[in-house]
Amino acid sequence: MKNTDDKKRLYTLLSLFFSLLIYVGAVALYFYAHGWRIDPIDQMIVKTGVLTVDSDPFLANLYIEGEDEGRTPKSISLPVGKYDISVYRSGYREWKKNIEIKEEKSTPVRAWLIKEDITKTNNYLLQDKEYLNSWIDENKNHLYFLTRYQLSTSEFYRYELYRFDINTAFWDLSSNPKIVLTFDSTTDANISLTLAPNGLLSLLRISNGNITTNYLLDSTQSTNLNSLEELDIRTLANYTMTWSRDSRYLMFESKNDLLSYDVERKTRYLLIKKDENKEYIWSTDEQGFFYEIQEGTENLNTDVYSYLLIQHQMDGSNTKVLVDNLYFQKDGSYLNQYKDDTTLLKYAPFTNSPQSTKSVGKLLSMRINQNAKGIYLQTETSSYWYNIDTKKYHLISAYSSELIKFAPDNYKLIFKDTQGYNVFTFLKEDGDHTVEIGAKVIKGVDTSSTQVNWISDSSYIWYVKDNSMYIADKDGDNTLAILTDIDTLKHFVITISKEKVFTFYTQDTLTGLQNLLIDTYLLK
Structure with missing residues (x-):
């Protein structure tokens, strides 16, 4: 029992x-x-987060506060706090960053390693032909160059237009560059190209004496001048001409009107008949819409500018009001409090109204980006972001500023104001603590810098300063000089793969002709 x-x-x-x-x-x-760990050395419980480091190329050594933590890709738990990390691989330049670990959060880091010794090879050499001119599209995907030579059996000159593709597919074995246009002429022809945003279409203008002929050139196929159809736009010679952002229309503007010209149908449309007492602000987008700003009735108020944003099809049809609450104060002193504010609170979203004192200035320009779900608005005194989904506004800069470029991921943009170049982030992934909505100065990229542009992954930029080309993180860290003496170059561009930089330049010869050279700099 x-x-x-x-x-x-x-x-x-x-x-x-x-x-x-x-x-x-x-x-x-x-x-x-939830991130708690026991520290056996200090005999205490600490809060932790996770650092995840990847690198390009991979299998690089990761150092945290100088201690080797293994090779990338690598994930490691760390106590909450700030750390100096570096990524290094033999033959590459060291990449450094100060990062912050937050409790229960993952901190992703991707290091782009560039070779210590960047090798240069000649990719192309044009000889025995006269180099005349060159053009590159706004997205730097295609470069065109024009040459000519005299035919040995006649008085004719043969003109050849080449297209060099910056970013080619691995399986693309076609010639690069390739001839896309050939024609003969007995006179010195004045030839110009106005490239469409897609870089494949262009308006080709050929002038012989007082006669100018316009053609639509599609560079996806090789052709000759006899096969091209002339565009009937001679009556628009005194208009200012640009391409629509969808590359389907030519836009012609004068002091009297604004026209769109469908390059496929060869049809023109009247979009605006102008009043000489009014100012006109308009834009197009990549989806094929036309936008204009019209004055609102509140403009009768002497204290407030009021506007409507109107959307049309590119032929002027299907008109609708897209935004009807564009209000901006005329008193610029309202911005002083935001110029002095160094916190992220000034970038908080707000609802606009005639009483709002955060939106200030006469509207100068706009840029609609449907992929980014927003509208960039630039006034005489400041700039703003309008979120199409939330119908809320964000202050971008309390200073006079201009849009430079949207990032490829359509989450942020580069703008320039009187303080320098900045990155403004308007969208972020939920739970990503490494990104804040708002603007950050790009360190080292001051107002003397030029050609500031995104690199394909939206985490890095390149720019020109002191006659050199630099690559840097989007915040200005890890700045590296890639090219020097760039004033000797016609063009230079980095590929989407981030593997190469192409340079284009000419070289005088004993015959009096200029050779065109295309060199490749291997970054990794």
């Missing part, structure tokens, strides 16, 4: 022990999952 009671007590104690063990384990697992 006694043995039976002892066994019951033992079973009870064991049951309590294992229950307590399970409970303690569950609690420990809960705290572990």
